[in-house]
Amino acid sequence: MGHSQAEKAASRDRVLRIASRKVRAEGVTRPGVAELMQAAGLTHGGFYKHFASRDDLIAQAAAIALAEGTAKMERTGRQNKQEPRSGLIDAYLSRRHRDAPDTGCALVTLGAAAGRDDQQLKDAYEKQVRAYLDLIAGFDGDDQEARAEAMLTLSALVGATLMSRAVSDSNLSDELLSTVADRLKRRQSPAA
Template identity: 35%
Template sequence: MRYDEDHKSRTRKKIVKMASRQIRAKGLVGPAVPALMKASGLTHGGFYKHFASRDNLIVEAVEESFQELTDIFIKAATASGEGWRGIVNTYLSLERCDRIDTGCPIAALAPELARAKSNIKNRSVLAIIKFRQDVLPLMPGKSASEKEKNFFIIMSSMAGAVIVARTIPDQKVREGILNSVRDFLLDSFRSF
């Protein structure tokens, strides 16, 4: 069967998107190549037509997950008309917390990325830096340095809240954790 020019590119993007969800759900070492390909509706035999190694796919999947988060943040900030407040409200929702596969890669993967092989860690750091640069203009603050400081405070607080909330089986308690951190952040940066 002959495919059009974009077929390989579309297939690769589909594999990367599904892999980004699989690694957020199961961790960097969790899903094997056959499982990653199966999640994309493909057989594992075609893997090497698209990627030189599993590590290459993992890195692209991490990059994809940070791009998805950037897109979510930009949409939340602009659609709500509330800027960074829209980001906080969106991120700290129970629905986002409970969907680890589509949630924040920082909350899902940070400890593993810190211990990952250098090739995965180095490219992941670049994805995190790009994420920060893209989101920084949306943060509260009057200067670039103030926005950067607030980015780290807000992002660390939100990711930490999600990590802790995910360990609690009781939905009401999880929601209480998320609401407490959300309210604290919104109140702490009220002047912006």
């Protein structure tokens, strides 16, 4: 008995959600088809009913992982109504974000792959960078100075998170997060 279209769509969505978490946590080269299908409760043989290739699955999962970040960053910014930029910095450069790469910002994990990978991933990454820059610049007035400050802020957020995850020394990791957060928040916003 065949699966209905709704069941097929639900299975496909489940695989994409799992793959999205995996590419956030591990990048685009690590997750294997068999591992992803098993995690979704499906057989490896059913993979091609849902995706043209592994590259197709990974590109779609990466695009989802990247796009989900905008809503999270918008919510984070709204939590601190007086200082949305500071609220965003505190949330992004937190231990919680550092320690949960599978639910964190995909810019951190996917940057290197987007720089050398296929155009689909590069386009999704660029779209997300632009969305974050617009969001952060909007906190400070949305002019050229605010955009330049947003570029600096986003670069520092992504870089500090990447390094804090990559070092072995937990004290250095914490210091990277707290020092960069403090320095970013000390910078006078362009609108002030």
